[in-house]
Amino acid sequence: SQTIHQWPATLVQPVGSPLSLECTVEGTSNPNLYWYRQAAGRGLQLLFYSVGIGQISSEVPQNLSASRPQDRQFILSSKKLLLSDSGFYLCAWSFGPRGYTFGSGTRLTVV
Amino acid sequence: RKEVEQDPGPFNVPEGATVAFNCTYSNSASQSFFWYRQDCRKEPKLLMSVYSSGNEDGRFTAQLNRASQYISLLIRDSKLSDSATYLCVVSTSGTYKYIFGTGTRLKVLA
Numbered sequence: 668s669q670t671i672h673q674w675p676a677t678l679v680q681p682v683g684s685p686l687s688l689e690c691t692v693e694g695t696s697n698p699n700l701y702w703y704r705q706a707a708g709r710g711l712q713l714l715f716y717s718v719g720i721g722q723i724s725s726e727v728p729q730n731l732s733a734s735r736p737q738d739r740q741f742i743l744s745s746k747k748l749l750l751s752d753s754g755f756y757l758c759a760w761s762f763g764p765r766g767y768t769f770g771s772g773t774r775l776t777v778v
Numbered sequence: 779r780k781e782v783e784q785d786p787g788p789f790n791v792p793e794g795a796t797v798a799f800n801c802t803y804s805n806s807a808s809q810s811f812f813w814y815r816q817d818c819r820k821e822p823k824l825l826m827s828v829y830s831s832g833n834e835d836g837r838f839t840a841q842l843n844r845a846s847q848y849i850s851l852l853i854r855d856s857k858l859s860d861s862a863t864y865l866c867v868v869s870t871s872g873t874y875k876y877i878f879g880t881g882t883r884l885k886v887l888a
Contacts, residue, residue: 699874710880711822711865718874726875757821766812766867767876769821 669694673758673770680777686731686745688773690758693739698760700741701767702733705755717741753777779804782868784879792887795856799882801866802848810869811842813851815862816881822865825851856886 673690680686692698702714713726715733723733730749734742741758753776759767784801791797803811811828826833828840828849839852849868853860866879 703878711878713875713877716874755819761874761876766810766814766824766827767822769823772821774819 671760671770677774680748683747686748688743690741691739692760698762701759702743703757748777750777781877782866782879784866784882788883788885790885791856796854798852800848800850801879803868805870808868808870811849812867814865817862858886861886
């Protein structure tokens with residue numbers, strides 16, 4: 668069966684510090700991978716998606732970036748965090764039109 | 779106009795009640811529809827897909843109205859454990875993206 672792992676679960680980072688969140692998927696090949704952010708009391712905002720290794724599409728201009736160095740690995744990064752980057756970051760995978768499966772999320776607080 | 783719109787609620791209902799949520803979408807080319815459930819401070823989880831002919835899963839019934847561009851979720855015999863936020867999700871054929879509504883919050887009261 669397919670599983671998705673996302674870590675860390677919580678993170679507190681100072682403004683201006685770098686960020687690296689990692690997501691890996693097991694039990695499937697060539698999944699579509701996604702990064703979403705959910706700000707407090709808000710809806711899910713699609714940040715990046717990837718349909719293959721090295722293929723990244725950005726949905727929202729921001730100081731975040733994403734990379735997919737391996738088929739089942741998706742990384743979200745920032746060189747310098749802003750206060751507005753705080754939120755609940757969710758990685759998800761899909762295979763065809765069957766909906767998403769989400770990781771357990773990372774709750775990021777920038778202080 | 780937002781691509782997917784939901785009434786944010788909250789809907790406060792007593793145990794055993796029947797409650798219905800609607801969701802409207804703006805893109806008439808949308809092809810795939812889902813309802814997700816999100817518990818507080820947790821990730822969203824797929825509740826059910828929504829099929830053109832409507833579908834049922836236990837106490838949950840989903841309907842699609844393409845002409846009016848809305849989908850609905852009916853919950854019968856509400857349980858305390860149904861308290862959560864329900865997210866409407868829409869995808870357009872040929873894209874890899876799923877668009878989420880902001881969710882409808884349900885509180886089932888004892």
